[in-house]
Amino acid sequence: MAKLIEPKVLKGFRDFLPEQEIERRELMTRLEETYKSFGFVPIDTPVLEYTNVLLGKGGGETDKQVYHFMDHGKRDVAMRFDLTVPFARYMAAHRHELYLPFKRYHINKVWRGENTQKGRYREFVQCDFDIVGVDSPSSDFEILLMMRASMQNLGVDKCTVQFSHRGIFNRFLENLGLMEQSVEILRIVDKLAKIGRDEVISLLTEIADGGRAEKIVDFIEAKDTFESTLANMTELAGGPSEDTARLEEIWAAIQDMGLECSFILNPSITRGLDYYTGLVYETFLDELPSIGSVCSGGRYNNLAGLYTKEELPGVGASVGLDRLLAALEELGQSSRKKSYTKVLIFQMDGSLMGHYHKLAGQIRLAGVSCEVFPLDKKLGVQFKFAEQKEIPFGIICGSEEKAAGTVNLKNLASRENYEGISLEKALEILKA
Amino acid sequence: MAKLIEPKVLKGFRDFLPEQEIERRELMTRLEETYKSFGFVPIDTPVLEYTNVLLGKGGGETDKQVYHFMDHGKRDVAMRFDLTVPFARYMAAHRHELYLPFKRYHINKVWRGENTQKGRYREFVQCDFDIVGVDSPSSDFEILLMMRASMQNLGVDKCTVQFSHRGIFNRFLENLGLMEQSVEILRIVDKLAKIGRDEVISLLTEIADGGRAEKIVDFIEAKDTFESTLANMTELAGGPSEDTARLEEIWAAIQDMGLECSFILNPSITRGLDYYTGLVYETFLDELPSIGSVCSGGRYNNLAGLYTKEELPGVGASVGLDRLLAALEELGQSSRKKSYTKVLIFQMDGSLMGHYHKLAGQIRLAGVSCEVFPLDKKLGVQFKFAEQKEIPFGIICGSEEKAAGTVNLKNLASRENYEGISLEKALEILKA
Numbered sequence: 001m002a003k004l005i006e007p008k009v010l011k012g013f014r015d016f017l018p019e020q021e022i023e024r025r026e027l028m029t030r031l032e033e034t035y036k037s038f039g040f041v042p043i044d045t046p047v048l049e050y051t052n053v054l055l056g057k058g059g060g061e062t063d064k065q066v067y068h069f070m071d072h073g074k075r076d077v078a079m080r081f082d083l084t085v086p087f088a089r090y091m092a093a094h095r096h097e098l099y100l101p102f103k104r105y106h107i108n109k110v111w112r113g114e115n116t117q118k119g120r121y122r123e124f125v126q127c128d129f130d131i132v133g134v135d136s137p138s139s140d141f142e143i144l145l146m147m148r149a150s151m152q153n154l155g156v157d158k159c160t161v162q163f164s165h166r167g168i169f170n171r172f173l174e175n176l177g178l179m180e181q182s183v184e185i186l187r188i189v190d191k192l193a194k195i196g197r198d199e200v201i202s203l204l205t206e207i208a209d210g211g212r213a214e215k216i217v218d219f220i221e222a223k224d225t226f227e228s229t230l231a232n233m234t235e236l237a238g239g240p241s242e243d244t245a246r247l248e249e250i251w252a253a254i255q256d257m258g259l260e261c262s263f264i265l266n267p268s269i270t271r272g273l274d275y276y277t278g279l280v281y282e283t284f285l286d287e288l289p290s291i292g293s294v295c296s297g298g299r300y301n302n303l304a305g306l307y308t309k310e311e312l313p314g315v316g317a318s319v320g321l322d323r324l325l326a327a328l329e330e331l332g333q334s335s336r337k338k339s340y341t342k343v344l345i346f347q348m349d350g351s352l353m354g355h356y357h358k359l360a361g362q363i364r365l366a367g368v369s370c371e372v373f374p375l376d377k378k379l380g381v382q383f384k385f386a387e388q389k390e391i392p393f394g395i396i397c398g399s400e401e402k403a404a405g406t407v408n409l410k411n412l413a414s415r416e417n418y419e420g421i422s423l424e425k426a427l428e429i430l431k432a
Numbered sequence: 433m434a435k436l437i438e439p440k441v442l443k444g445f446r447d448f449l450p451e452q453e454i455e456r457r458e459l460m461t462r463l464e465e466t467y468k469s470f471g472f473v474p475i476d477t478p479v480l481e482y483t484n485v486l487l488g489k490g491g492g493e494t495d496k497q498v499y500h501f502m503d504h505g506k507r508d509v510a511m512r513f514d515l516t517v518p519f520a521r522y523m524a525a526h527r528h529e530l531y532l533p534f535k536r537y538h539i540n541k542v543w544r545g546e547n548t549q550k551g552r553y554r555e556f557v558q559c560d561f562d563i564v565g566v567d568s569p570s571s572d573f574e575i576l577l578m579m580r581a582s583m584q585n586l587g588v589d590k591c592t593v594q595f596s597h598r599g600i601f602n603r604f605l606e607n608l609g610l611m612e613q614s615v616e617i618l619r620i621v622d623k624l625a626k627i628g629r630d631e632v633i634s635l636l637t638e639i640a641d642g643g644r645a646e647k648i649v650d651f652i653e654a655k656d657t658f659e660s661t662l663a664n665m666t667e668l669a670g671g672p673s674e675d676t677a678r679l680e681e682i683w684a685a686i687q688d689m690g691l692e693c694s695f696i697l698n699p700s701i702t703r704g705l706d707y708y709t710g711l712v713y714e715t716f717l718d719e720l721p722s723i724g725s726v727c728s729g730g731r732y733n734n735l736a737g738l739y740t741k742e743e744l745p746g747v748g749a750s751v752g753l754d755r756l757l758a759a760l761e762e763l764g765q766s767s768r769k770k771s772y773t774k775v776l777i778f779q780m781d782g783s784l785m786g787h788y789h790k791l792a793g794q795i796r797l798a799g800v801s802c803e804v805f806p807l808d809k810k811l812g813v814q815f816k817f818a819e820q821k822e823i824p825f826g827i828i829c830g831s832e833e834k835a836a837g838t839v840n841l842k843n844l845a846s847r848e849n850y851e852g853i854s855l856e857k858a859l860e861i862l863k864a
Contacts, residue, residue, distance in 0.1 A: 005485055007524040007739040009478055010509060015522055017529060018473035018536070025474055037796045039773040039803025039821075042453040046445035046555055047479065047511075047541065048499070053437055067480070069501030072545045077442060079479075090447055092439040097449060099820040101806060104450070109479065113504045123478055131806070138785050138806035145789060149796075249785070256786025257793070307439040341471040353570050353681065354688025357577060361689070364469045364581075371471025374533060374563070374570035388531040389471075 012114070012122030019336045024125075024325065026335065027154060028107050031127050031319060034153045035105040038146055040129055043104045045086040051078040054085050056306045065112040079111040083128045083318075084303075091132060092307030100133030121322060130316025132303050137249040140279045140299060143315050144250070147283050147295045148262050150319055155333060158286035159294075162266040163250075165233075165243050166276045166298065169267070172219055172237040181207050186272035189220050193268070193289075197221070220268035226251050229265045246279070277301040281317060291327045295319045338390040340369045343409075343430055346382050347373045348398045355402050359395065359423065366427045386412050393430060444546070444554030451768045456557075456757065458767065459586060460539050463559050463751055466585045467537040470578055472561055475536045477518040483510040486517050488738045497544040511543040515560045515750075516735075523564060524739030532565030553754060562748025564735050569681040572711045572731060575747050576682070579715050579727045580694050582751055587765060590718035591726075594698040595682075598708045598730065599675040600665055601699070604651055607670045613639050618704035621652050625700070625721075629653070652700035658683050661697045678711070709733040713749060723759045727751045770822040772801045775841075775862055778814050779805045780830045787834050791827065791855065798859045818844050825862060 009015055016024060032042075051068045055078065068078035080086050083106045091102070107127045114120050129146060131139045144161055151159045173179050188203045197217060204213035219236045223229040230251075234244045247265065254263050271280040278299030285294060297317025304312050328334050343363060345356045356372045363370040371391075373382050386394055396408040401420070409418040409426045418429060441447055448456060464474075483500045487510065500510035512518050515538045523534070539559045546552050561578060563571045576593055583591045605611050620635045629649055636645035651668045655661040662683075666676045679697065686695050703712040710731030717726060729749025736744050760766050775795060777788045788804045795802040803823075805814050818826055828840040833852070841850040841858045850861060 002738075004740065005488060005738050007485065007521040007736075008482065009525070010480060010482060010503075010507065011505075013478035013480060015478070015525065016476040017526060018475055021474040021476050024476070036772040037801045038792075039771065039776075039801060039823075041450035041771050041821075042457055043450055044448040044453050044456070046441055046447070048442060048445060048543070048555065050440065050442060053439065056437060064504075067501075067503065069499075071442075071499065072496075073443075075442065089439040093441070093447065094449060099817060101817075103803070111480070123480065134806050136806045138779065138782075138788070138804060141785065141789060142804065142806065145793070253786035253789060257790050304439075306434075306437050308436065339471065339473050340468040344471075347570065350570075353573065354685035356570070357573060357685060358689050360470075361577070369469045369471060371535070372570060372574065374566050374568045374574065385531060385533075389473075391471075 010122070012116040012120070014121065014123070019338050022337050022340070023335050024321070027321060027325065028125070028127065030153045031150055032105065032107060034146065034150045035129050038103070038129075038142065038149070040103045040105040043087075043090060043106055044108070045080070045083075045090055045106075047079055047109075048077045049080060049086065049089070051076040053089055054078050054080065056085075065114050067111050067113055081112050082110050083108065083126050084130075084316075087128070087130065088304040089307055091312055092304045092310075095308065095310065101131050101139065102133055103129070103131045105129040125321040127319040127321055128316060129318075130303075130314050132312050132314035132316075135278075135299070135301075135313040137246055137253070139315050140246070141250050141253050143279075143297060143317050144254075144263060144281060147281060147297070147317055148259070150295060151283065151285075154324070154328075156285060156328075159283055160262060160264055160286060161281055161283050161295075162264045162269050163279060163281045164265060164267045164269040165247055165278060166270060166280050167243040167278055168233055168237045168241070168247075169219070169270055171241065171243070172233070175236075175238045176208070176212050176215060178208055178212065178216075183272075185216065186270050189216065189268055189270055190272045192217075192220060222264065222266045222268070226260075226265045229267065233267050243278070250279070271296060271298050275300050279315065285327055285331070287331055288327050291323060291330070293320075294324045294327060338388070341371050341389060341391045342369045343371075343393040343395055344382070344386045344389075344391045344412075345370065345372045345395045345397070346379065347376055348396060350376050352397070352399065352402060356397070359397070359407065362423060363427065363430070366431065368427065368430050383412070395426065442554070444548040444552070446553065446555070451770050454769050454772070455767050456753065459753060459757065460557070460559065462585045463582055464537065464539060466578065466582045467561050470535070470561075470574065470581070472535045472537045475519075475522060475538055476540070477512070477515075477522055477538075479511055479541075480509045481512060481518065481521070483508040485521055486510050486512065488517075497546050499543050499545055513544050514542050515540065515558050516562075516748075519560070519562065520736040521739055523744055524736045524742075527740065527742065533563050533571065534565055535561070535563045537561040557753040559751040559753055560748060561750075562735075562746050564744050564746035564748075567710075567731070567733075567745040569678055569685070571747050572678070573682050573685050575711075575729060575749050576686075576695065576713060579713060579729070579749055580691070582727060583715060583717075586756070586760075588717060588756075588760075591715055592694060592696055592718060593713055593715050593727075594696045594701050595711060595713045596697060596699045596701040597665075597675050597679055597710060598702055598712050599710055600669050600673070600679075601651070601702055603673065603675070604665070604669040607668075608640070608644050608647060610640055610644065610648075615704075617648065618702050621648065621700055621702055622704045624649075624652060654696065654698045654700070658692075658697045661699065665699050675710070682711070703728060703730050707732050711747065717759055717763070719763055720759050723755060723762070725752075726756045726759060770820070773803050773821060773823045774801045775803075775825040775827055776814070776818045776821075776823045776844075777802065777804045777827045777829070778811065779808055780828060782808045784829070784831065784834060788829070791829065791839065794855060795859065795862070798863065800859065800862050815844070827858065 066078050066081050071077045147161050201213050276298035280298035282293035283295035299315040302311050303314045360370045394410040406420045498510050498513050503509045579593050633645050708730035712730035714725035715727035731747040733745050734743050735746050792802045826842045838852045
């Protein structure tokens with residue numbers, strides 16, 4: 001006999017047990033329902049693409065993490081590392097087959113050969129939604145509303161979307177004469193919630209003199225109200241502009257809808273190293289802010305510049321499914337359902353196989369998930385199976401019941417029995 | 433300005449436009465609903481695995497088609513080429529966390545670097561369902577029922593599941609002294625429907641003498657009835673056995689359910705080069721048999737022998753999504769829906785942004801998909817957008833309507849107008 005192969009998975013990759021996969025799929029389905037209800041349409045793109053198409057300019061941090069290789073035809077191919085670059089390529093390739101504004105969602109896996117030490121995975125799911133071909137406050141606002149609606153439809157009522165405007169921050173840095181240091185400054189600013197005011201000032205002082213470091217912290221700290229925070233940002237950025245007007249329009253719409261409690265202007269939100277140019281957003285769970293943003297995004301001025309001369313401005317966001325699952329588990333909101341089966345038909349007599357499957361078919365026709373135990377085993381074994389799969393009801397039926405046209409229904413949790421009842425009656429109980 | 437990159441996809445890979453992806457997702461969702469209703473649970477496994485874990489013994493036709501490479505950590509890794517091998521590895525790895533019989537479904541992409549000339553794709557979706565840990569007629573029968581139910585739930589009523597038993601065929605070949613030529617014989621037998629009786633005999637005669645070639649054709653040709661076909665198979669295979677008894681049990685259950693019209697015993701079905709050992713199945717569309725089997729499978733005696741000493745017999749099948757989509761298109765049964773949006777709220781006045789999104793929220797709360805046109809554009813542009821996205825209704829609302837608490841609803845196809853109605857009334861019409 002050949003030596004057995006150890007059935008191991010790669011570091012950073014995961015198998016999902018049924019109870020985990022049921023929950024993951026339920027979350028993805030609910031997100032999809034939310035996206036659909038806002039008029040978004042699904043697309044799909046290949047997992048493998050030409051490496052130079054995905055990486056474009058080359059260089060940078062991402063590239064080292066990308067899984068790429070030579071295929072059988074000596075093409076340099078890469079597995080997608082996000083859903084944004086393929087979307088940009090897609091828009092350029094199919095522009096003439098689509099209309100604008102185009103609202104798409106894409107929920108699927110991406111791969112990055114990252115260091116796994118921080119509890120990061122090399123294979124994970126992104127849940128993206130974007131509106132491209134339009135630069136308007138209404139679209140910015142729609143994405144904000146979708147971030148909130150996504151969380152609510154996942155059963156997370158207590159969350160806050162924090163937003164700011166990258167354009168105002170950039171103008172502020174320009175005024176300070178610090179635009180060239182913006183990458184490092186953004187890195188530091190991003191840590192405000194984590195390391196606190198004093199530590200941020202101390203780090204900033206290494207880049208800018210004390211006065212300017214203080215000014216940066218003054219800019220990024222939220223004040224008491226939207227109005228006072230925006231007034232402070234506006235003043236420090238050199239006065240009103242289209243960007244500050246955009247924030248005012250968004251806030252007016254938030255007030256029209258009475259949603260002031262769900263949205264906070266927080267100037268420390270910058271989405272540091274990303275390609276955003278306008279509104280930027282992050283979403284925090286009120287009961288678990290420490291886990292970080294579970295849904296982030298923003299506005300960019302040109303999606304597909306690598307592939308087409310047509311400028312495609314857009315705005316979008318992405319739900320971090322894995323982080324969200326971890327949060328739900330920590331909050332005790334995981335579902336952990338073992339199966340979808342509502343009723344198990346016990347096998348009492350192998351010669352009734354056709355009858356059992358006929359009953360099962362009738363039960364399914366009524367919209368109730370049902371399975372037939374497929375073996376002649378002791379009842380104890382069959383009860384154990386139902387318990388392991390957390391099936392709530394059992395139907396026990398021998399040749400007498402078949403002849404009488406009845407079934408015995410058992411509530412497997414409460415042990416309540418309904419003996420010699422019609423299938424119609426059983427369905428009433430199962431659907432109650 | 434940098435040179436633009438051509439936004440091309442790899443040969444054998446595909447982008448999916450919204451109308452294509454909507455249809456694909458609907459088919460996958462309906463298959464999933466079918467699988468769930470039969471008590472199957474979902475699992476997921478990584479796209480990338482250790483190459484030696486996926487390929488096991490190595491060699492063979494498949495291996496050359498597998499996308500594999502060295503990752504950043506100098507591990508030889510491969511993209512999965514089917515969902516069966518990962519499932520076998522999964523069962524061995526998680527056996528102690530699971531129960532038997534275990535019924536799983538897995539709907540996801542796989543990759544093969546095949547020749548694309550025959551209209552084959554290098555990235556395609558498999559829709560697998562298997563019952564492992566049990567060798568019983570009830571499980572064999574359940575898979576048969578699921579193949580039929582899957583097609584019915586996809587709206588394909590006219591289909592026939594053809595089945596046979598690989599064990600009986602093997603015993604027949606053994607009796608003929610042709611077991612060593614079985615691979616070539618299976619290849620030829622598989623072509624009966626395509627090339628006809630005479631051509632099959634002529635090909636078989638190159639392997640076996642004329643008398644035995646005739647006998648093989650006699651074996652694989654279906655007779656008038658299940659009974660006469662089975663009698664012929666039984667006789668040629670050397671008499672009754674457990675395998676012939678299994679077919680009789682299955683047929684009795686088919687008769688109990690009155691499904692004789694949907695299932696045909698066809699001894700030429702062997703699933704030639706696969707690993708099956710018992711029942712084997714294929715599904716043909718009555719109106720388009722030429723496209724080949726859209727759902728195939730069978731019984732195997734040991735799923736995970738590469739990874740564990742525990743014998744795991746099983747039975748399962750797989751729906752070929754791409755072939756099915758092609759068939760539905762050819763039969764004129766494609767849906768080709770452009771979007772999910774039921775109603776578009778036109779932008780008449782930018783200052784009403786909050787009001788428009790508030791209306792949209794109320795409409796969504798009633799379960800109706802709704803979107804807001806995000807720009808101040810001429811009505812003609814907005815109507816054009818609705819037409820391109822095939823949105824059936826429009827809501828037109830200015831400040832007067834806002835003040836009066838009413839909306840104007842328009843059926844965009846019939847041009848019917850409902851002016852100055854309440855939102856409740858509009859929802860009644862939208863939901864009708």
